[in-house]
Amino acid sequence: MFYKSEDLTPVSAEEFHHVNMVLAKEYRLLDEERFEDWLNLLHPEIHYWMPGMENRRRENPLEHGFFDSQHMAFFDDTMRDLKRRVARFNQPSAWAENPGTRNVHIVAGVEVFLGENEGEYIVYSTFQSIRSRGLDEEYIFSGRRYDTWLKVEGSLKLKKRLILMPNATLTCKNINTFI
Numbered sequence: 785m786f787y788k789s790e791d792l793t794p795v796s797a798e799e800f801h802h803v804n805m806v807l808a809k810e811y812r813l814l815d816e817e818r819f820e821d822w823l824n825l826l827h828p829e830i831h832y833w834m835p836g837m838e839n840r841r842r843e844n845p846l847e848h849g850f851f852d853s854q855h856m857a858f859f860d861d862t863m864r865d866l867k868r869r870v871a872r873f874n875q876p877s878a879w880a881e882n883p884g885t886r887n888v889h890i891v892a893g894v895e896v897f898l899g900e901n902e903g904e905y906i907v908y909s910t911f912q913s914i915r916s917r918g919l920d921e922e923y924i925f926s927g928r929r930y931d932t933w934l935k936v937e938g939s940l941k942l943k944k945r946l947i948l949m950p951n952a953t954l955t956c957k958n959i960n961t962f963i
Contacts, residue, residue, distance in 0.1 A: 792897035792906060803896045803905055803933065806940045811889035814962050819870040822962065823863075827934055827941035832866060834859040834947035834963065858959055859947070869962075887961055888914040903935030913963050915956070923956040925949055925963065 795803070806825070813822040826832075835857045861869070872878050893910040913925040927949035933940045947963050 795896045795898055795905065799905075800894075800896045803907060803940065804894050806933070807891045807894060807907070807909065810942075811891055814889055815887050817873075817884070819873060819962075823867060823870060825940070825942055826863060826866065827936065827943040828863055829943060830861070830863050830866065831944050832859055832861040832947075833857060833945065834949070858954070866962075873960075881960060883918060885960065886916045889963075890914075899932060899934075901934075905931075905933045905935075905940070907931040907933055911963060913961060915961055925951075925954075925959075925961075927963070929963070 794800075810822065810825055813819075813825070873881055876882075890912040891909050892912075893908070895908040897906040898904070899906050907929075909929045909931070911925075911927060911929055915921075915923045915925075927947060930944075930946040930948070931942060932944040934943050935941075
């Protein structure tokens with residue numbers, strides 16, 4: 785999932801604009817709680833992964849420096865898992881979502897490269913997610929995303945997302961959001 789950007793071929797300005805518009809649409813759908821529409825942007829074989837960060841000395845790195853595929857993850861989801869999370873938001877027993885969370889997602893620093901296969905894009909971006917609940921609860925998450933998007937029947941579908949937040953500890957009660 786990690787590529788050196790100097791080894792990748794940047795896309796055309798037109799392709800960049802198209803991918804950037806899909807990223808903006810994705811966050812708008814999430815902010816508007818249109819979760820079923822968001823799920824339609826995902827490839828059936830989606831891997832949505834947000835590993836936990838570990839404080840490690842440089843001479844004792846993990847598989848990927850500060851995280852490892854065999855260690856804790858906040859999210860390590862397939863389509864089935866994501867559909868379950870969306871269905872849970874609609875349940876009266878989802879006490880963490882009553883009152884509902886208000887979200888604002890911001891995507892920036894977008895870089896788009898051609899993937900290894902026809903119709904595949906490697907997309908790097910940074911994000912900020914602002915969550916607000918009740919009268920005074922506000923949490924701000926920032927980080928990086930490493931995505932693989934595929935063109936399927938003329939539409940882009942997210943197949944892989946690696947979410948990296950710099951925090952070794954999250955300072956919120958829960959992380960009931962999509963990033």
